[in-house]
Amino acid sequence: MNVMKEWWSVTGKKTRKIAAELEKLFPVAKTELNFQNPFQLLVAVVLSAQSTDRQVNKVTEKLFLFVKEPRDLLDMGEEELSRQIRSLGLYRSKARNLIKIAEILEREYQGQVPDSFAELLKLPGVGPKTAEVIIGVGFNKPAFPVDTHVFRVARRLGLSKAKTPESVSLDLKKIFSPSSWIDLHHRLIFFGRRICKAQKPSCNICPFPEFCQKEE
């Protein structure tokens, strides 16, 4: 009868099914970026823009032998850093931003990475998505980072119709409970990489054909 009548109940079942199926598909929900502390995570996430985590790990495997805190990055210098990260693309701005970040952390935060969204956003090269990752993965506080995969998948599954990653993040935070945010974030990424791919999605093995918005 009424379309709006069952909106919440349908949405409740839908979100529960999505969470449950994703957990079955991807039991282990954690980042594939390698790091040993919040600073290294920050460096890895800044480097990961428009690149793959596999390429980033290839670079940080060597980089992190020397770079373990902001001071190490300043000792290395922008020239050398730029050379080491060249294979990732966008390397000039990434190198420049990382050196500035190291200077700011050293000067204003006693070499420590801040754990608040507002403070993280002040760092050059750190936007909403990166800040959410540092908070959620680095400090284990509630956060729902929305990258290109989460953005695409959330919209395809009809979890949000928002047109910016920040707005999609707000929608997802309203739909799911805070304790599930970061695991769902990781599982939506795995789902987006392996099944609900950007180019050639494997719709034949998708557990959610009934939710698919088929574009838009």
Added chain:
DNA sequence: CTCCCGATAT
């Protein structure tokens, strides 16, 4: 909106 930008898949 454009630009930054190399590696990889299709």
Added chain:
DNA sequence: ATATCAGGAG
């Protein structure tokens, strides 16, 4: 040849 990859700044 073109699209896309754990985006953000101007």
